[in-house]
Amino acid sequence: MTGSTEHTPGTSGPRLGIWIAGAGGDIATTTIVGARAIAQGLADDLGLVTSLPPFAALGLRSLSTLHFGGVDVGYTSLPQTAEALYRRSRTVSRELLDALRPDLDTIETDILRDRALGWTATSDGTPLADTLAHLRGALRDFRERHGLERVVVVNLISAGPTAAADPAQQSADGLAELVATDRRELVTPSMAFAMAALAEGCPFVNFTPNPSTGYDGVRELADRYRVPIAGDDGKTGETLVKTALAPMFLARNLRVLSWEGVNLLGNADGRALDHPQNRSAKIHNKEHVLERILGYAPHAGVDINYVPSLGDWKTAWDLIHFQGFLGVPMTMQFTWQGCDSILAAPLVLDLARFADLAARHGEYGPMSHLAAFFKNPLGCDDLALPSQFERLLDYARAHTVG
């Protein structure tokens, strides 16, 4: 099913840009390394949902036509981060890195390095209006420099603090006012990336737990500029399994008493989530899925612990305590040992391809057909993986060419 034809010469066509906020992170690096490896015929396209047969006739962009750029608050170059992945996580081989070195060096020149883009409520610095103008300029430059037909912006920055709620965030004009009055404590970087992207007509995907596309103001901007958006919080590991398994308990009328999960991870994401203020949005996204799928709220604890030695290898353990016929309690437990970046990276490519397709079809606003990709999907109340995937298949059937 997954024999790749991605690198077939002649499928190139007009180029699509993927501009990543957080381009220096493990997920972004893996995304770029993987896309180039597949484009060069050095890897097959396993893990890409868009490579599955039902999506073959949609006319999705070939991976070889993708062009990468972005921003990051760190100054470690793309080849250095790739090298670190090889050393720490052993997810890429020495040979692959060596073969891709020229590509990575080139792409690095399209990555802005700017510490100031990681502002928080209390940090000083550039006024918001200047930052937004700067970001918009960077997007335009990227598009023009490479003659790109379209640029999709994907947010991959680490989990950060959530802004205090304010009514102004709930309208496009309110957001503009917050920028004009430099209310940096109410406009987070993730919100700014969305605003810059939408203003430039770039489809925007929020793969992080940082609230962004969820604000009514951002959604209004998507409508105003007629741009498709998607989010929040990529569903890659424990929550993916949860949303596949919870419907089983529902379908058998087995009552979930408690569903306790612990997530151990050691990458930069784990370090960021080790701060309770950065963790709240993510834990919320993880916890509410059960109630939404089951129709009642079992006891559901979610721990996220930073365990440096695990690096990018996230280990999650879940205990499900459930009750069946005659009230008898039973248990199921699972352990998930996945590599976060490896699970997330292909989805980033999928989402960029689907966002490009939607834009090509003139669709805009929340791409609810992409619910299967997110813990907290925009425009979709259904959190069960099977029916979310059916929704994507329905979309594909409706858009299949010929």
Add this chain to the structure above:
Amino acid sequence: MTGSTEHTPGTSGPRLGIWIAGAGGDIATTTIVGARAIAQGLADDLGLVTSLPPFAALGLRSLSTLHFGGVDVGYTSLPQTAEALYRRSRTVSRELLDALRPDLDTIETDILRDRALGWTATSDGTPLADTLAHLRGALRDFRERHGLERVVVVNLISAGPTAAADPAQQSADGLAELVATDRRELVTPSMAFAMAALAEGCPFVNFTPNPSTGYDGVRELADRYRVPIAGDDGKTGETLVKTALAPMFLARNLRVLSWEGVNLLGNADGRALDHPQNRSAKIHNKEHVLERILGYAPHAGVDINYVPSLGDWKTAWDLIHFQGFLGVPMTMQFTWQGCDSILAAPLVLDLARFADLAARHGEYGPMSHLAAFFKNPLGCDDLALPSQFERLLDYARAHTVG
């Protein structure tokens, strides 16, 4: 969702018989105890699929109208087996058993005890034709004695040897000839129960791995007598989880390299499966699900080991070794600790209710809408739990009264 109203007076209506082959086993005993407990308001109806909201308006038979009977090769009475469940598995309470004792004593009088019904290819005994006549007579007696509107026959006997394949098994006339010539090595007890049930117009459900409804000859009989049938092999534990999880790997284009499962159990079923000859059908049912769902065959081992101390508490461990983006191998494992009888019993009640409903609607032949209940569903190639359950919901929508 599961607040029981099963015992509400006035919902009784005409009585439905459930006649169980293997009525002395743990599943049958739990089924009977549970149905009576719910009917008397001593337990809620957790675990019953038919108690879920989507099935509320189908006009399914109230549990209080069910009447139980059956046959068994063993001579341990129903109250004694219930007592053993309390002692060994702690799945029922002392108080419940005491309250149901009169019911169980009464139902015991409707259970035939006959060692001869457990024949194998090599055993002597009653000619097949006599056995069939005997079984049909017993069914008629049961129906008449209690004024039952309909009797559903459910096969719950332990796993036994599979008969050698013979062309005669593939037609109704062939089966009749095998009976007439007393070819006991080609007609197993499970086949005979099906033949007797169908000839008496009783819907037949094969909850066991023993081949029965799978023979073309049996299906021809179902058509000839216009009776609904369902099977094979109730999906209650490891395979249930497998068919819920495998679609997730498919939906994410994660390649399953190996899916290894080990099942430890200690009840009579486990003892029977400890003999390789009795195990083959069950292992086949467990192994082929992955290939059918994924579209390719990963390495898939299934061990079933008899561990007496576990009793009815089946413990299954599965290791899933899979490959994602850039070919990176990852693993998931799960442990399922369920009580077999507790998981199976409510499904027996569900199947009897659905079979009764189908018969009431004049439907006959394989009830493919019941695929979600079986490891190897009759008349349905789809083995993925989510879409199987959708199929049942579709059926319910089509049959909802008013």
Add this chain to the structure above:
Amino acid sequence: MTGSTEHTPGTSGPRLGIWIAGAGGDIATTTIVGARAIAQGLADDLGLVTSLPPFAALGLRSLSTLHFGGVDVGYTSLPQTAEALYRRSRTVSRELLDALRPDLDTIETDILRDRALGWTATSDGTPLADTLAHLRGALRDFRERHGLERVVVVNLISAGPTAAADPAQQSADGLAELVATDRRELVTPSMAFAMAALAEGCPFVNFTPNPSTGYDGVRELADRYRVPIAGDDGKTGETLVKTALAPMFLARNLRVLSWEGVNLLGNADGRALDHPQNRSAKIHNKEHVLERILGYAPHAGVDINYVPSLGDWKTAWDLIHFQGFLGVPMTMQFTWQGCDSILAAPLVLDLARFADLAARHGEYGPMSHLAAFFKNPLGCDDLALPSQFERLLDYARAHTVG
């Protein structure tokens, strides 16, 4: 090995009192139920270390000579708590409870019910000096009323807040001064139980994580009154396994990078530990074991989460991430599903028997030979289970009669 001869008539001899602080809890109730069940020949003596062959010739007190009493801040009677154990945890049978009902009713009359004994730093109430006098009086009454040769006091109260550190706690005179000046914020109930016991010449065992025997002042009292003491924090589950497994990694020169543990429990102990202030002592006891055994400190997180549905069935999951030859990382994980009270109760009986034996031999101060029973053993730096158990065997060899 475990065939019980505990109830043999004639082994009775002079009676030993076990006076439990926290006599209304699950562990105390299970201890009493179990001791009476064994004494009456209704259960065998599995789980009792003192029933192992190496301890047979020590002349340990027969279980049938034990007499129970104690105090509790709750007002649920012993028979009622036993009933709840039957209903919630299914650890005792209906039949056993019925048989022991008269015994439990009698023992209940020896349990003081007094809410005021659960004071905290901020609560009003009886002056400390009065409380101590009251406790000492209760101990004397208990001993005299039943003609007991000796009374061992065992502390089983729930985890509570730790008192602020104060130099006065580090000497016997300082403690006396704190009592005299009613410094209730510096003298916790667990300290008071120890002081009352020692002043009455009763051996004292602290099975809880609440600091008590660890204060130098308490140890000075033990010396002054020449009474044996033991503690802290019974080693019954996850930590037991940790101290059995960690020496294996040491013996193979495998470097433990991270050892992460999560404990889920739903009993009163779990509810108490859900408050961070009550949890600190216990988490400290759990965390420091690895460093002490391995000689270096791996990353070691310990979560304790309250999951009400689990009741007394504690489930712990540990992930051990370790490094071997050539620095290759590997993992081990384990899940422990044990019933806390069932694991703890026989150890309470063991400790009382050993404390009685030590007193009989005129030994006093920390019983370091009992290290194997505790997470944080008094007078013993060795936390590895195998060598701790060797220490107990050495003690037994030295005390074996004849």
Add this chain to the structure above:
Amino acid sequence: MTGSTEHTPGTSGPRLGIWIAGAGGDIATTTIVGARAIAQGLADDLGLVTSLPPFAALGLRSLSTLHFGGVDVGYTSLPQTAEALYRRSRTVSRELLDALRPDLDTIETDILRDRALGWTATSDGTPLADTLAHLRGALRDFRERHGLERVVVVNLISAGPTAAADPAQQSADGLAELVATDRRELVTPSMAFAMAALAEGCPFVNFTPNPSTGYDGVRELADRYRVPIAGDDGKTGETLVKTALAPMFLARNLRVLSWEGVNLLGNADGRALDHPQNRSAKIHNKEHVLERILGYAPHAGVDINYVPSLGDWKTAWDLIHFQGFLGVPMTMQFTWQGCDSILAAPLVLDLARFADLAARHGEYGPMSHLAAFFKNPLGCDDLALPSQFERLLDYARAHTVG
């Protein structure tokens, strides 16, 4: 603890040869790669028991003085096998392999490649006497060519069929007679390696489950030639954990009802063990440990399944069903995910060093102090890891220089 000083110049001294039967396998390759990496200061000495502080003053041979040679029935060169380890198991890095390439090329010249050495009961070929002479010659050549002070022979060949039992195997003269009469069906390669080694005065270590040192005839040869021997069956994974955990259940008087284990592995060893005839010795070694440690035989199943995708990464899952106080059943389970070669290789170096030390001290016959290294230790009934390790520490104390 493990900071390596192995490559310190000046510790070289006279050279020790390690001659490996099965030199082309994963364990042998990892042993050689690791020893050279440590000797060159490219890796630290984690995983080596002999690097632990208690063994520092024994005067054990420095790794830089080791010289490797051996035989194998396969023709894949050492550098090629090392390359495959890098690709399949990711246990060594590209950089390490590149650095060691010259070493590996040199060592390859000391490895005999000879398919005929893998004879079975039914295969034709060289007479046994010639084979033995050939092996002895190879050992002499190896020693002389490199001016080695001593050569230790380590058996690492894959599991093979066990020879039928014959009285002649139980004496040195009997074995000689079997060789003289070319009874190839009664003398396996593992026996021949032992005989050749002993006749040449080389200490012999059987790290495999293949019966060899266990024959009385072989032990008589060890005495006759005054050579130390050790075996059988390196304890590296599931059994290692078993022998660390089982004493815990014993020390708490918890009765193990069932201890079920499943081992999944995908390397050459796994492929060999997939044949039931090759598996019996290993399963025997794994099964009898519990009975020997606990003093009674719980239900104990051991499955070994070949799962090619796992390669050298062995995954073992064990379920322990045990009974405590009041007969309450509880469970523990563990999953061990270790890399077989990485776990075994350092032990091979340890055993060679200890065997050399013993020979230097004039010791001969079974080295019972090495019991901790083996599933089925020669000359030692104690199978519990903690006391086996104590035994080794005692030996070290007795032999410590100065």
